[in-house]
Amino acid sequence: MSTVSSYGSQWLLGTYYYATLPWRAWWNRAEARAGRAPIIVLFYHRIADHTWNAWTMPTRTFERQVKWLSEHFEMISLAQAQARLAAGHNARPAVAITFDDGYAENCDFALPLLIEHAIPVSYFVASRHVIERQPFPHDAAVGKPLPTNSIDELRDLAAAGIEIGAHTRNHADLGKVRDPAELQEEIVICRTELEQAVGRPIRYFSFPFGLHRNLTSEAFAAAREAGFAAVCSAYGGYNLPGDDPFHLQRIHADREMIRLKNWLSVDPRKQALVRRFVPDVENAHVLAGADDL
Numbered sequence: 001m002s003t004v005s006s007y008g009s010q011w012l013l014g015t016y017y018y019a020t021l022p023w024r025a026w027w028n029r030a031e032a033r034a035g036r037a038p039i040i041v042l043f044y045h046r047i048a049d050h051t052w053n054a055w056t057m058p059t060r061t062f063e064r065q066v067k068w069l070s071e072h073f074e075m076i077s078l079a080q081a082q083a084r085l086a087a088g089h090n091a092r093p094a095v096a097i098t099f100d101d102g103y104a105e106n107c108d109f110a111l112p113l114l115i116e117h118a119i120p121v122s123y124f125v126a127s128r129h130v131i132e133r134q135p136f137p138h139d140a141a142v143g144k145p146l147p148t149n150s151i152d153e154l155r156d157l158a159a160a161g162i163e164i165g166a167h168t169r170n171h172a173d174l175g176k177v178r179d180p181a182e183l184q185e186e187i188v189i190c191r192t193e194l195e196q197a198v199g200r201p202i203r204y205f206s207f208p209f210g211l212h213r214n215l216t217s218e219a220f221a222a223a224r225e226a227g228f229a230a231v232c233s234a235y236g237g238y239n240l241p242g243d244d245p246f247h248l249q250r251i252h253a254d255r256e257m258i259r260l261k262n263w264l265s266v267d268p269r270k271q272a273l274v275r276r277f278v279p280d281v282e283n284a285h286v287l288a289g290a291d292d293l
């Protein structure tokens with residue numbers, strides 16, 4: 001039953017996508033000519049062909065997506081994305097690929113594929129889970145404790161040009177953290193211990209869950225004070241030239257190709273529905289009081 005309705009919704013989406021594509025393509029070209037081409041940051045979790053769950057994508061699907069993305073977009077790093085946002089000009093639609101959590105199986109297929117094709121990727125890991133090789137809480141909760149990356153793997157990935165980023169220590173929902181010491185642990189200590197373990201600067205941070213309710217002004221301030229170059233959310237939304245380069249909004253890489261295509265050819269009507277999270281920087285000085293903790 002759910003399969004039938006899933007095919008039905010895919011058919012509807014396909015009809016919508018192809019019916020509106022000429023108009024959207026025209027709109028996207030006009031925006032690009034004006035230097036307002038979007039910068040899309042995608043997030044993946046786990047690419048594997050076994051132990052299925054909602055955050056796993058099959059290797060064949062991932063391969064197809066990477067091929068399609070490479071043919072239609074300029075593939076850029078987060079640093080390049082930031083530079084274009086800051087410059088206020090982007091002439092070609094661009095995509096940056098990121099991963100969250102730190103699943104071991106990504107080293108089997110997905111990351112070697114990206115390295116082979118020289119596609120930039122930022123790889124966010126929850127530091128305690130990779131250092132102690134402890135399964136993530138969301139996997140343990142459903143009785144499927146999947147293996148995490150090891151520090152040796154992360155060092156090899158960094159040596160191959162992959163940007164390793166921070167995703168808190170304990171895969172924490174920072175929307176619920178009010179204690180400055182806990183915020184310090186999840187953001188500052190996470191960064192320090194990852195830098196020591198991987199032996200490289202850790203420049204970027206991604207919020208676990210990443211929806212509006214998982215973001216706070218205090219966490220943004222803490223990440224800025226900790227020295228991160230940018231933070232990533234995960235509620236959808238496009239980054240447009242002129243946007244704040246410290247906050248990169250990300251879009252989930254849906255395993256259904258038609259959904260991915262629909263998201264990535266900017267639909268101005270949908271764009272208007274995504275509300276950007278804007279931290280209240282004036283009133284968020286969380287770490288100032290945490291120095292002596």
Ligand SMILES: [Zn+2]
Nearest residue numbers: 100101208209
């Ligand atoms: Zn995560």
